Amino acid sequence: MTKSIGVGLIGNGFMGRAHANAWGAVNRFFTVKRHARMKTVAGLSEKRVGEFAARWGFDESTIDWRSMLEDDEIGLIDVTTENNKHAEMSVAALESGRNVCCEKPMAGTLEEARAMRNAARKASRRGLHAWVWFNYRRCPAVAFAHQLVKRGKLGRIFHVRAQYLQDWGGPDTPLLWRFIGKHAGSGAHGDLNAHIIDMARFVTGDELTEVTGAIEETFIKERRLVEGVGGPISGKGASRGKRMGRSTVDDCLMFMGRMKQGAVASFEATRLATGNQNANRLEINGEKGSLRFDFERMNALEWWDNTIDPGLRGWSRIMCTDADTHPYVENYWPAAHLIGYEHCFTSMCSDILRVLAGNKPVVPLPDFEDAYQTQRVLHAALLSAREKRPVKMSEVK
Amino acid sequence: MTKSIGVGLIGNGFMGRAHANAWGAVNRFFTVKRHARMKTVAGLSEKRVGEFAARWGFDESTIDWRSMLEDDEIGLIDVTTENNKHAEMSVAALESGRNVCCEKPMAGTLEEARAMRNAARKASRRGLHAWVWFNYRRCPAVAFAHQLVKRGKLGRIFHVRAQYLQDWGGPDTPLLWRFIGKHAGSGAHGDLNAHIIDMARFVTGDELTEVTGAIEETFIKERRLVEGVGGPISGKGASRGKRMGRSTVDDCLMFMGRMKQGAVASFEATRLATGNQNANRLEINGEKGSLRFDFERMNALEWWDNTIDPGLRGWSRIMCTDADTHPYVENYWPAAHLIGYEHCFTSMCSDILRVLAGNKPVVPLPDFEDAYQTQRVLHAALLSAREKRPVKMSEVK
């Protein structure tokens, strides 16, 4: 008999929509012992969140997210709000006895992330779980890459090269909230480096020991003010006549470092890499083989087998769409019927439900303990960029 | 006020599942004046179709598809059964006053397709619609290709090159129903050429005038019998000792022809193109530009602009994922967040609902009149292959 767990979603923006879709889809595509019941969605505008609930199939909506912590039918709180609310909401939810899944980056600051990690440790004694939505782990090609490394197919790893290149942040883009530090926390760094640090750690199974050097840059220092968003900064940042305001986040943050098992690694996140719209890329070079992934071709994994007949070696494009061999695929469509961005979320929902039902996930879920390590790297990179010096990971508690 | 239309789905196999998902998703992703109500699904096994209904969100299930034709709450019958049932079901549904959408190929034979076309003509006087599920038209890259040709970006077209290459039909694949003529009608021809003939016609806006030559081939003449499926042919086809049965469909059918406006065209459908799993490909070469599509990279369209500075000409990979400029995209995710196979179905549902609400579809829907032209080409190609001679389209009524 399938039991269900009530989901309480906080946030009805782009991410709220992606999660809502996934909670609906998981019940159809996957067969798990725990069924997701879309109980409540919380937002800021009564009208908008009500429409959202109707559209995506929640039983009800609210503008008081805390009310969900008193609803006995809700067992899981899903946080998709601005980064600076993650800690408050996640900790409250854990303390109220709910499981939590929170969007990335884990938090706006390391301190908040630490508080979340500590709350999760405490809650785990009561059998509760807390995860961060590093959705790309469940892109079949990425999950398969993780499995290949685990099977020893790469051998000793020499290089990790991670990039998340976007290009929507050109000079014509106005001063959206994402460019305002107090709302967004950081720019490309928290938004994009968070993903690729997690992916690099997840696929290699290794950890950074040092950030050796880093560059933080805000290329576009002033942006056109937008009605509504411009408000909060009109006092300080706006140059009156031109109706321009100051961008207070990074457009780009790149860093390099070393890993425990001897690899060197580089990371780059930017919103000004013209022509690269969603180039979430990872390349790993090992002694026995190499892997390459680019989200812009998310159904494929490139693989170089360095152990076969030298004359036949080449970069091989594996379509990770084979139900028999690639993770998650059997739940969707027949071989080579591509899946998309949203399926990573659906597959993560399925693993969350599996764990809540007492089973193991197909590949490891990023729990708060795990995600905290990514947050430490984010912090170390920022420190290195600002203090212009190498930062040992051991400095960052 | 949004009105709804009740959908009655026939079939709960792979295609039934793809349609069910789309009918559920369209209400969430799209805002149209007519809402899809998932009323009833009809199948062969009471247990299986009941579970299917529960999983995908139909109000009820039945094993008597004809009962749906008497249900006043059902306004649209969606047919996903074996090809040889398409005509019977579609005609009955139209005659009962229901709109119809039927899986491709339109029918097993030209005669059946003609009957369907005639029934649709008659029903149209009562305001009813009938379409065939050529889902790839609504792959954003394909819909965009159609728009580019319509905008005159290619100029005079010289070449149309269409291929649908799969590789699941190797000698180890057993004698599934798809290899048995009386169940499947044809092999790769009806299954795959149907798609690329439609795509070529849709994108070019042009029609074939002649099939000049064709080859039909069954490479693997005997296949291992499968329990359950082997049954019907054990008498005739099975070579007793070896437990093998005869495959009675084509593994491959390729043909070439000419088009009204002067282009030459080639088509190839096969299940034995090792390494090509779902290579639904179209290339069009025009005087002013060229286009290339490959479903294995479905989010991209390759475009060559022959009118720009010669030194800068090149094949350009357009990610057709921009909400502002590419069809259907605004309803899903932000720029460059890829969509998958299933979204083509969802987008087709949205256009069906638009038309039922009295609006125009984003790009033309393949109605029975339109789909009948594709069926004529399928027929002409088969005739050419079997009679080993050129066949004028005017021969095929």
Add this chain to the structure above:
Amino acid sequence: MTKSIGVGLIGNGFMGRAHANAWGAVNRFFTVKRHARMKTVAGLSEKRVGEFAARWGFDESTIDWRSMLEDDEIGLIDVTTENNKHAEMSVAALESGRNVCCEKPMAGTLEEARAMRNAARKASRRGLHAWVWFNYRRCPAVAFAHQLVKRGKLGRIFHVRAQYLQDWGGPDTPLLWRFIGKHAGSGAHGDLNAHIIDMARFVTGDELTEVTGAIEETFIKERRLVEGVGGPISGKGASRGKRMGRSTVDDCLMFMGRMKQGAVASFEATRLATGNQNANRLEINGEKGSLRFDFERMNALEWWDNTIDPGLRGWSRIMCTDADTHPYVENYWPAAHLIGYEHCFTSMCSDILRVLAGNKPVVPLPDFEDAYQTQRVLHAALLSAREKRPVKMSEVK
């Protein structure tokens, strides 16, 4: 001790230049027992051929190609003139006791090709050799493909797909000699299909048994007259006022057929495939593996191994630039230092010299016997296109 053989080159156009470069380069890059001595080059203009000889390093030049047949220091005649001269020159050279290498297509007509084949048979009794310059065989990726098929890596072959797509023949291109039948013999057919028929035969080791259907098309029927070239056709073809003349060759010829060992095959040659400048492509799908080649990326061969772990199968891009494993490479540069178009000619020179020295070539050379088979297929395809019927190869003697 290295002996040398005197080379007499006929023609100082584009092809003469490509051959002259190769005869010079072979002595530097390859170590063979027979050294090429660049003795004489014959042309039409005394001044131009004299300059050519000086530039490319021939001892002398002439405007009387027949004089070379009396020069005891010349042992090999290399023919690069218009197709309709190939037979006369090759036969005369063979009869004079010289070895011959002649540009492709072998001849303008099947009859001429047969005469050449017969002359070569006769001359072979005197120990003479005659070859046709199918230079792409010695592109390392193509030679390696040949070796892989020979090693049995593909198993039974199902599909051969060959295309040679160019795009320089648009409506703005004037009436060059290549568009005038009596000079050029044919258009894309002889120029391009000759190459891909040879490549398909060479790589598969198989022969066509039938041309099942074919289309010949001249898309651009009138072209702007060019001073000098326009002359010969001004009487018949020129439409006075517009200064236009009739193109009397095909712009495109495509055909499909069957092969002895059971494969089906398609061929397409065109000069109007906008965006494809030199897309000499071959794909072969076998039971155990598949191969893909595109000259526009000539240093790479794509390979699909259908015998490995299914989860790891993918199209693998082999850079055929490894001196240890790929043919001809050791003579040029270190691994992955790409070579170009001209190196195919240089490598062919090296194999010619090896054979003249009594050794075996690295991969088989296309001798007149072999090239005649390609000429038969060209003829059959033309017959099929013009008589609009299937043509068995046995019809073509």
Add this chain to the structure above:
Amino acid sequence: MTKSIGVGLIGNGFMGRAHANAWGAVNRFFTVKRHARMKTVAGLSEKRVGEFAARWGFDESTIDWRSMLEDDEIGLIDVTTENNKHAEMSVAALESGRNVCCEKPMAGTLEEARAMRNAARKASRRGLHAWVWFNYRRCPAVAFAHQLVKRGKLGRIFHVRAQYLQDWGGPDTPLLWRFIGKHAGSGAHGDLNAHIIDMARFVTGDELTEVTGAIEETFIKERRLVEGVGGPISGKGASRGKRMGRSTVDDCLMFMGRMKQGAVASFEATRLATGNQNANRLEINGEKGSLRFDFERMNALEWWDNTIDPGLRGWSRIMCTDADTHPYVENYWPAAHLIGYEHCFTSMCSDILRVLAGNKPVVPLPDFEDAYQTQRVLHAALLSAREKRPVKMSEVK
């Protein structure tokens, strides 16, 4: 009337061979007012250098390179020896009144490079020239990229991403001289970063102002000794029993920095990037457009035009093989007949000869002044890696 200049080549290894080929080819492919006369080649072994001279067409050979400085018929000394000889030879040649072209990296140390630069400054007053062989500048795609930036097609540049990834330095590769510091100077850094620093400077026309962080790594610390090469280090480095010796150069050096006009830049050179054999890559992201180059596909340049209709934007693969529009191409073969690695050298020879004849090169040649800037960056990166701190370029005189 064409005058000639006598070339004296020092070195008959891989690079000597590449240069010899280019000096021979330039006279055939290019028409320049100054003709290269291959006068003398100098080597270490009388026998080997004699054979080399005969094969590649030098008038004579010597084992005393200094003797060439007294030969009135030699006007240009071409240095291809070990890096630690570059300064001595180049300075002596310049002082003797010869023009010089010297292989990269300019020198083993910054001091030596400075001495070379100073010698060149002095010699320039006598009308002499001195260049460094950054051959990739004359890959048509790279030269074209330079021209596009100069034409303003990229606008403000945000990102420069340069990588030179090779993979021949795995643990099985023995202790070749390239792994021994006192012979090679450095490992991947001088060998590969030299190229990409020059390319980045050449294409952007910009200079680094700071190396912000750097990592140097020797992954494989001990390598199998090779007979002959092992000798010199057997005392210090060899671990007797195992017949292993210490590698004393970097396997990888990566660094990041800032450029004058505001771009951020990253560089990576490695010999252990399994699967990347000669991936000399450059990507530049500007406000109006972006460029991507990868030597493994050297005939193509990828270009993103950010100023066209948004719906049509995409990465465009320009085959830089069009005689009418792409630099150097008209001298080789017709459109889309690919060239290779060696042609970059030949084209550089042609520009050297043009300058010696008083004309301008097609794109700028890297003279000693220019190459010294690259050497400063190499030095700053090494300093940054070793002292673990940012290094301003102004620190490096």
